[in-house]
Amino acid sequence: MEAGTHKEIALTRAIVVFLAVAVLIVIAGFTVGELYFWGKHAEENPVDLDIKYMTELVAKSPDDKNLVELGWLYYRKGDYQRAVEVLSRAVKLNRLNPAAHFNLGLTYQEIKLLDKAEAEFIKTLELDPESKYAYFALGKLYFSQEKWDEAAEQFKLASQKDPVSVENFFWLGQAYEKQGFRKEALAAYRKALDRVPNHTQAREAYYRLKQ
Structure with missing residues (x-):
């Protein structure tokens, strides 16, 4: 093999090693910077x-x-x-x-x-x-004050505005049950379960009241 060829091979190897080291330095620098940035902000909510x-x-x-x-x-x-x-x-x-x-x-x-x-x-x-959230919030407020009739009215309105929400029907059932309206409460719980069959609270309330 000629001397020139040996020199070319050696030069190529040197370049490859240099590039590899440079890449490692860049990666290490990025990683350290990334850790610093995220570490700095990780404590911030x-x-x-x-x-x-x-x-x-x-x-x-x-x-x-x-x-x-x-x-x-x-x-x-x-x-x-x-x-x-x-x-x-x-x-x-x-x-x-x-x-x-x-x-x-x-x-x-x-x-x-x-x-x-x-x-x-x-x-x-x-x-x-049309604010379904306001009807529901007002219903929860009345419920917390044990104003069962007013709460039921708001949950009913919320369910009309948002007939998909399971929470509207569950809490409507709760308000009816507090008033002793068993039939109406069962119907509300049933509607809640029709929407979310695995809703634990609605299921427990429905089968407890159905006994």
Whole structure:
């Protein structure tokens, strides 16, 4: 084999080794950087990151929609006081925003200001009579106050707006059962099971009441 050929082979090997080492360095650097980035942010709650982003957005554009989103994030975090403050600002900016009233109602309910929660849910329905969530939330509110008849009425309306939801019929059955309306309760539980056959609570309630 000629000397020139040996040199070419040696040079080729050197280039291959160099490229392999370079690739390993790049991969190692990327991995370390990736671990640093994710390690740095792993301790931060995703909701906190969203709150930080929305707070900056609200500072630039403080409209009612952005405030509703920020208020909802505080609600999800469990910071109900801040949620009330932000959602109240949204309502002041636009009293015709049903989402602002609804989320404010949910927040009031969490901090046991039930009269205020009721008022916000009712206002939501005045602005958006098709809001299945507001009917259901109002039903749950009345149920928690042992206002069985009012609760049943709201769950019935919720089931009319959303006839697919198993929860509407399950809670309608609960409200009927609390009033001693066995036949109506069984029918509601049966409808819940027609929609979700393995709904544990509806199944237990149905067969318990059917005995």
